[in-house]
Amino acid sequence: MMPPIRCFTCGAPLGHLWEEFKARVEAGEPPGKVLDDLGVKRYCCRRMLLTSITYVEEVAKYYTLKARRLREVGGLA
Numbered sequence: 001m002m003p004p005i006r007c008f009t010c011g012a013p014l015g016h017l018w019e020e021f022k023a024r025v026e027a028g029e030p031p032g033k034v035l036d037d038l039g040v041k042r043y044c045c046r047r048m049l050l051t052s053i054t055y056v057e058e059v060a061k062y063y064t065l066k067a068r069r070l071r072e073v074g075g076l077a
């Protein structure tokens with residue numbers, strides 16, 4: 001949901017790499033090359049960045065809709 005802060009397996013900090021990784025991959029660079037450039041060598045850390053899906057904004061929309069619906073029907077939020 002959120003960008004990875006640390007590798008689940010080895011604990012290496014990764015949060016500072018997320019924005020650059022995401023921007024460069026979205027610009028069309030191969031993800032493997034970006035990870036090499038960023039110095040992410042261990043496969044446990046590479047999978048953290050490669051497999052992250054940030055959908056917190058997507059989920060937040062549903063909380064807004066849920067709150068609106070509960071107001072409409074008079075339920076508890």
Ligand SMILES: [Zn+2]
Pocket residue numbers: 007008009010011012042043044045046
């Ligand atoms: Zn790791």
